Amino acid sequence: MRYDVIIIGGGPAGLGVAIKASERGKRALIIEREKRLGGILKQCVHDGFGLLRFGEKLTGPEYAHRDVVTALGMGAEALTGSFVISITKKEGEYFVATTSERGLRSDSAPALVFATGCRERTARQVNIHGTRPAGVLTAGSCQHLVNLKGLLPGKKAVILGSGDIGLIMARRLTLEGAEVAGVFEAKGEPGGLQRNIRQCLDDYGIPLRMKTTVVEVYGDKRVEAVRVAPVDDDMRPVSAGEIIPCDLLVVSVGLIPENELQTSLGLTLENGTRGVAVDQYMMCVDREGVYVVGNALHVHDLVDFVTEGAMTAGSDLGSGRERQLIKIDTKNLSYIVPQYFDVSAPAQKSVFYMRSPRSMRRGVLKVFADGVEVLKKRLVNVRPPEMIRLECAVAPVDSLEITLEEESV
């Protein structure tokens, strides 16, 4: 079948594109490999989603449910349980072949969206000695087992890494009756949000130890204990540490955009985000008509911003802009999305998402268009795990620069 847009991935990002495109009368097809739409939100049973978008504190499944009902209600179509086998381009049209229980199928559209989410760094990617017995799980797999399968993967857990999913799982395991011996973070600063440290760890007296990591795992078939030790700035243990008996090691050491399909199309990845480079409408700079949204583009900490970016793509697809791109210059940012700006089509408002490389009590963001300061915004409590969102009406001709400076208190 022919559509106006084919969206790969049916999480909040894919749904956001589908809703916006359908609203504009475009025919949208979502291709999702799982049986149900909603993406990772299906397993995020805790609340805190949607405060910015709906002004309500929703759980992950509720947020997803709203979008599924809206997207399908507006006429978007979805192929669930479907796997992409090939993507080809012919005369400005993208052909996507999929396979499912229903057999093979081919669809096409002039616009293609990657909304494939992110994956977790695994225990293999961190440097731990010892065996690899059962009972070593990523925080996301642990969340999947507990929240979707109803299984408790251990009675006494140690959590490595202070990312948000690990913090959320520390509370979840505790409420399900497991004991959480502690959360250990090799870096000097927690990877997760302060509010999650308070409501997931402090509330239940779960200790958080900084500059400490798991150096060894013990056990043949099943984890029996881990050794934790304090480390220096180069991650080298400074003492022998201590052995903690446990039957579950949960690894929460970060997320990376899922970009296998994108790289197979020959799109190049950016160093800062590990996603592709896009313009302010989320269209790939490498490829006309291809958009990347949500965690496949850069890892978000708030789903509300995932939806916002996705809707920006949904409002642009099919516009047929003759692009004239400039690279956005930055100072003192670990990354910015978009990385490029189409000066031929400045929007009424453009939104920029970025992260600071370090914590600052106070900071000031400045936007310079063609060398002239057009916006100045003060920030308080800047922290690398918290994405900075900046909205700005800007219409540069030759250059656009965004800078972050620390302000003395």
Place this chain on the structure above:
Amino acid sequence: MSVRLTCIICPNGCELTVTEGENPTVEGNLCPKGVRFALDELTAPVRSFTGTVATAFKDVPVVSVKTDRDIPLQMMIPVARAAAALKLDRRLEVGETAFENIAGSGANLIITGEMKI
């Protein structure tokens, strides 16, 4: 005496400083909700419970639930224990009440996930 707290009400996560006394004052909040949070937190902290309950259906072994209102922090564990003992034998819609007055907390458990696939 002053106490430092992180407001958990919204993603801003403001760092609050509460000066205790007859008329406690709160600083560092970006909105009025932070004041309410800080005062509750020092006297009677409340939280919303989220989790899952088991079902009688193979295709959805558990479904996600939440309390329809905040409960005292010290009720989180008793509510979780009560939820763990439940089994849902009807397929309900998102937003429907699954169990009333869970663990005597005064709050009802609401279905948050889809049970129909």
